[in-house]
Amino acid sequence: xxxxxxxxxxxxxxxxxxxxxxxxxxxxxxxxxxxxxxxxxxxxxxxxxxxxxxxxxxxxxxxxxxxxxxxxxxxxxxxxxxxxxxxxxxxxxxxxxxxxxxxxxxxxxxxxxxxxxxxxxxxxxxxxxxxxxxxxxxxxxxxxxxxxxxxxxxxxxxxxxxxxxxxxxxxxxxxxxxxxxxxxxxxxxxxxxxxxxxxxxxxxxxxxxxxxxxxxxxxxxxxxxxxxxxxxxxxxxxxxxxxxxxxxxxxxxxxxxxxxxxxxxxxxxxxxxx
Amino acid sequence: xxxxxxxxxxxxxxxxxxxxxxxxxxxxxxxxxxxxxxxxxxxxxxxxxxxxxxxxxxxxxxxxxxxxxxxxxxxxxxxxxxxxxxxxxxxxxxxxxxxxxxxxxxxxxxxxxxxxxxxxxxxxxxxxxxxxxxxxxxxxxxxxxxxxxxxxxxxxxxxxxxxxxxxxxxxxxxxxxxxxxxxxxxxxxxxxxxxxxxxxxxxxxxxxxxxxxxxxxxxxxxxxxxxxxxxxxxxxxxxxxxxxxxxxxxxxxxxxxxxxxxxxxxxxxxxxxxxxxxxxxxxxxxxxxxxxxxxxxxxxxxxxxxxxxxxxxxxxxxxxxxxxxxxxxxxxxxxxxxxxxxxxxxxxxxxxx
Numbered sequence: 175x176x177x178x179x180x181x182x183x184x185x186x187x188x189x190x191x192x193x194x195x196x197x198x199x200x201x202x203x204x205x206x207x208x209x210x211x212x213x214x215x216x217x218x219x220x221x222x223x224x225x226x227x228x229x230x231x232x233x234x235x236x237x238x239x240x241x242x243x244x245x246x247x248x249x250x251x252x253x254x255x256x257x258x259x260x261x262x263x264x265x266x267x268x269x270x271x272x273x274x275x276x277x278x279x280x281x282x283x284x285x286x287x288x289x290x291x292x293x294x295x296x297x298x299x300x301x302x303x304x305x306x307x308x309x310x311x312x313x314x315x316x317x318x319x320x321x322x323x324x325x326x327x328x329x330x331x332x333x334x335x336x337x338x339x340x341x342x343x344x345x346x347x348x349x350x351x352x353x354x355x356x357x358x359x360x361x362x363x364x365x366x367x368x369x370x371x372x373x374x375x376x377x378x379x380x381x382x383x384x385x386x387x388x389x390x391x392x393x394x395x396x397x398x399x400x401x402x403x404x405x406x407x408x409x410x411x412x413x414x415x416x417x418x419x420x421x422x423x424x425x426x427x428x429x430x431x432x433x434x435x436x437x438x439x440x441x442x443x444x445x446x447x448x
Numbered sequence: 449x450x451x452x453x454x455x456x457x458x459x460x461x462x463x464x465x466x467x468x469x470x471x472x473x474x475x476x477x478x479x480x481x482x483x484x485x486x487x488x489x490x491x492x493x494x495x496x497x498x499x500x501x502x503x504x505x506x507x508x509x510x511x512x513x514x515x516x517x518x519x520x521x522x523x524x525x526x527x528x529x530x531x532x533x534x535x536x537x538x539x540x541x542x543x544x545x546x547x548x549x550x551x552x553x554x555x556x557x558x559x560x561x562x563x564x565x566x567x568x569x570x571x572x573x574x575x576x577x578x579x580x581x582x583x584x585x586x587x588x589x590x591x592x593x594x595x596x597x598x599x600x601x602x603x604x605x606x607x608x609x610x611x612x613x614x615x616x617x618x619x620x621x622x623x624x625x626x627x628x629x630x631x632x633x634x635x636x637x638x639x640x641x642x643x644x645x646x647x648x649x650x651x652x653x654x655x656x657x658x659x660x661x662x663x664x665x666x667x668x669x670x671x672x673x674x675x676x677x678x679x680x681x682x683x684x685x686x687x688x689x690x691x692x693x694x695x696x697x698x699x700x701x702x703x704x705x706x707x708x709x710x711x712x713x714x715x716x717x718x719x720x721x722x723x724x725x726x727x728x729x730x731x732x733x734x735x736x737x738x739x740x741x742x743x744x745x746x747x748x749x750x751x752x753x754x755x756x757x758x759x760x761x762x763x764x765x766x767x768x769x770x771x772x773x774x775x776x777x778x779x780x781x782x783x784x785x786x787x788x789x790x791x792x793x794x795x796x797x798x799x800x801x
Contacts, residue, residue, distance in 0.1 A: 294604070296606070296626070297604070297605040297606040297607075297625055297626040297627060298626035298627060300603055300605065300626075300627055301627050354797055357793045357796070357797060358793075360789070360793070361786075361789060361790055361793055364786050364789055364790075365786065368782045368783065368785075368786050371779070371782055372779065372782075375775070375779060376627055376629075377626055377627055377638075378638065378768070379629065379636055379638045379768055379770040379772070380770075380772075381775070381778060381779060381782070384479075384488070384489060384493040386480040386488075389476045389479065389480045390476075390480060392476060393473055393476050393477060393480075396469055396472065396473045396476075397473065399469065400466065400469050400470065400473070402793075403462075403465065403466060403469070404466070406796070407462045407465075408462065408466070
């Protein structure tokens with residue numbers, strides 16, 4: 175088995191065990207299991223990074239183009255953001271209850287889609303805008319995934335209040351954190367849209383095609399724009415917005431990685447020979 | 449309350465903004481999920497009602513902007529909001545300018561060929577805005593060379609086309625490839641696609657040359673992953689073409705030319721011919737096949753009083769010629785819009801802290 179695959183599937187397994195550790199920690203009210211989950215998350219991230227790096231070195235081509243690579247890079251950046259939050263805010267560790275299972279399922283899914291690729295990046299993708307686009311998309315996804323995690327523990331704390339939930343930040347702080355991550359994600363998703371437009375202009379001379387993936391990226395961006403609007407101008411807070419971010423995460427995942435499967439669009443065939 | 453005030457209040461309402469955003473979201477969802485491709489484009493994205501929704505959103509944004517100027521003091525949050533709202537309106541203005549004055553065309557040229565930028569026969573497809581003036585299309589375009597594995601700063605850009613555009617003393621010459629276009633008098637030339645264009649020559653029974661033409665081949669991917677280079681259309685598939693095409697004279701035959709790309713540089717280039725008799729009345733119907741055969745490059749196939757031969761291989765290139773005066777406004781406004789969002793959000797987060 176190739177080393178790249180060894181690291182990749184190790185990362186999947188470690189994320190899976192980490193997810194189990196977080197969920198079991200919450201069910202059994204054992205906070206230590208959150209720490210175990212975090213350590214496993216770090217180990218999984220190391221495997222994830224190694225898998226991406228080895229693929230990059232082997233092919234000499236940005237490993238962010240195929241759909242499986244796109245999911246892998248999205249999970250990688252999301253895990254980085256998540257683990258930074260884990261290290262810097264101990265009381266926020268429970269967000270792993272949502273983040274780790276999502277990371278596990280998505281990376282596992284990416285593994286089933288993985289295929290051999292040609293060692294040549296198409297000329298149309300040799301653009302600096304692509305970098306900005308990928309960074310915007312991946313960090314945007316990471317930020318809103320963490321936001322969804324805070325949304326979930328907000329709802330859990332709001333419902334159960336005592337026990338392990340006592341150790342979570344208060345509801346107002348969770349709500350604020352939720353807002354901050356959504357705001358950050360919204361900006362990065364905006365960056366993704368703008369850089370995508372500039373890439374399109376560089377290659378095709380237009381900036382918007384109403385391509386299904388473009389439209390779904392807009393839907394995602396609008397979804398989070400509406401969140402901010404509801405909060406800033408309509409005064410929504412707390413539970414309603416916590417539910418909102420959970421639903422919005424589903425929209426985001428469908429938009430990024432679901433749509434390219436069901437419709438033909440220029441995002442689904444980047445490596446097709448000219 | 450006066451009527452203008454009522455109208456203004458309606459357009460600046462937050463509820464309208466939210467309703468419009470939700471409606472757009474829903475429409476986009478339906479268009480991309482239940483409709484597809486062309487149908488979605490036709491029924492939704494290019495429709496009058498969808499564009500009316502966008503216009504309404506822009507009006508709403510503009511009115512919100514004036515309302516904010518009236519009500520709020522000058523701070524970072526409101527500055528960011530104003531920048532965002534103004535740039536949003538600017539994007540819309542740029543889009544309107546584009547839709548009225550734009551031009552787009554798929555220009556097809558064979559290697560070595562020069563053609564007038566404004567010559568409608570040179571284009572496979574053209575589209576333009578209501579106020580675009582074709583007189584703006586001045587100059588001649590030449591496709592000098594088809595380049596394979598074109599390198600820029602050590603990177604392989606794949607296929608590239610060396611072209612020039614000349615109008616009197618004005619001249620631009622350069623290479624276009626997927627991430628690089630050329631600009632001339634506001635028109636931009638984008639790399640699109642290319643193919644083989646062999647030179648086919650028709651002879652009489654005495655071997656005298658009667659007619660010759662570079663025939664552009666389409667590439668069709670076959671089930672066994674090989675590619676068939678032949679005449680026809682992308683949409684209609686492989687097929688024949690009337691030959692020869694001399695203005696004022698009826699064609700003699702309908703011919704399907706096929707070029708067999710050799711697997712290595714040592715192999716021989718072959719051409720296959722399928723020739724039907726020409727029947728003016730029965731243009732799209734079945735015709736009598738009069739000849740079918742293959743000849744190597746330089747060799748001839750003879751049928752009746754005529755002979756045909758493939759003499760050389762050149763390339764054709766199709767490039768998109770675009771004129772879009774609103775584009776710079778839109779692209780600049782996109783960044784300004786993004787800056788506005790960034791400023792407002794960061795200022796809000798800092799205030800919260």
